[in-house]
Amino acid sequence: MDVSSVTVGLPVADLRVAVEWYRRVLQLPAPDLEPAEGVVEFRVGTVWLQLSEEPIARSGAEVVLGLGVTDAALERERLAAMGLEVGPLVHVEGAVDYVDLADPDGNRLNLYSMAPQDPPT
Template structure:
């Protein structure tokens, strides 16, 4: 039986690791976690925030997906969005999901990321 998602893998072009670190650690506030040595030799980098892990793997003929994306649940979405914008991230708010506040952003290589929080009730 499936119990949880262990991680989400996103792709990136070769040589993008420094830009990815600046975005995922510097802007999003995630922590880089070490890759096992055999996997580290392939390039890319891994990040964690709480129990959420995003793995960025190198893909030589990389093309960012236009629709596919992880949906990342956040708390205090307005403050989080302000933090990202203050650090240079461009956000697109979307109110098409009933009962949620959400926005989209792109990482430095064009991966789409969704950030959402249940809307306050009452």
């Protein structure tokens, strides 16, 4: 398989509210595409984020949108200063730092950055 693109689709109850939330949180310009009524897409790095207005009832499966950032701690501070409910910064020794939050519809986001290398003990 030669994959040339990846799109992650998230259901949202109110497309207008979701677009503004994602623009503010991810610091994005207007959506790049509106391929159909009730659907918008943002290019986020090398991935497309698709928001579609539809029922948000969960079937048991849960999507987590993981986004690599330069500094998860700084992003956590920025988002908390915006008044968003953001989880604690978690440090996984020798691997990553990450923080979790949810959009207004309960879709989970995970922001992560490579953790600084811990000194040998």
